Amino acid sequence: NAGVMQNPRHLVRRRGQEARLRCSPMKGHSHVYWYRQLPEEGLKFMVYLQKENIIDESGMPKERFSAEFPKEGPSILRIQQVVRGDSAAYFCASSPFTPRQGALGYTFGSGTRLTVV
Amino acid sequence: EDQVTQSPEALRLQEGESSSLNCSYTVSGLRGLFWYRQDPGKGPEFLFTLYSAGEEKEKERLKATLTKKESFLHITAPKPEDSATYLCAVQAKVGGNYGQNFVFGPGTRLSVLP
Numbered sequence: 001n002a003g004v005m006q007n008p009r010h011l012v013r014r015r016g017q018e019a020r021l022r023c024s025p026m027k028g029h030s031h032v033y034w035y036r037q038l039p040e041e042g043l044k045f046m047v048y049l050q051k052e053n054i055i056d057e058s059g060m061p062k063e064r065f066s067a068e069f070p071k072e073g074p075s076i077l078r079i080q081q082v083v084r085g086d087s088a089a090y091f092c093a094s095s096p097f098t099p100r101q102g103a104l105g106y107t108f109g110s111g112t113r114l115t116v117v
Numbered sequence: 118e119d120q121v122t123q124s125p126e127a128l129r130l131q132e133g134e135s136s137s138l139n140c141s142y143t144v145s146g147l148r149g150l151f152w153y154r155q156d157p158g159k160g161p162e163f164l165f166t167l168y169s170a171g172e173e174k175e176k177e178r179l180k181a182t183l184t185k186k187e188s189f190l191h192i193t194a195p196k197p198e199d200s201a202t203y204l205c206a207v208q209a210k211v212g213g214n215y216g217q218n219f220v221f222g223p224g225t226r227l228s229v230l231p
Contacts, residue, residue: 041223042222042223043161111159113158
């Protein structure tokens with residue numbers, strides 16, 4: 001049973017380009033969460049998705065960032081017109097339960113390290 | 118606003134030297150407190166969930182405890198392979214946006230020297 005798979009592991013983009021980060025949740029998990037980790041800072045929640053639905057995007061910047069979790073395929077975090085401040089590690093986590101169903105530690109992927117040059 | 122702080126920021130121990138990491142939290146009704154371990158270049162790895170004050174959980178050399186305002190991660194006779202960043206997170210009782218209800222601390226970087 002594979003864990004949460006994220007790709008690419010490392011991504012380098014020039015300022016103004018687009019970055020697409022992919023996350024395949026664990027088998028049987030239909031809840032996906034994206035977090036951003038800046039150097040020397042804790043994980044910051046960005047967005048919570050279920051299949052074909054964005055449940056909570058309160059942590060997403062209002063502009064340039066979007067996320068989706070289609071019926072088929074991985075969840076995608078998309079950053080348009082990247083800037084240097086977007087350089088960070090982006091982690092995806094998945095869970096078989098909703099937050100209301102239980103306080104359970106969910107499973108994280110290994111992350112995508114985005115570097116904007 | 119829900120907040121999580123961790124101390125110390127970094128900790129160096131000799132192999133076999135026991136110590137504790139602290140996680141202090143302010144939350145509007147605790148649903149669960151989580152401890153994770155994160156190795157460099159990897160995602161956080163789940164360790165424990167604690168639900169109520171007085172609860173304790175153990176796993177090998179690690180023991181997590183919970184009070185109404187803080188949690189401790191006790192490390193007994195650590196080994197070099199215990200070196201990692203230890204993250205604490207809290208989930209508040211659900212109400213409002215989920216994102217406001219799951220908050221991570223900045224972590225404690227633990228180094229265990231042989």
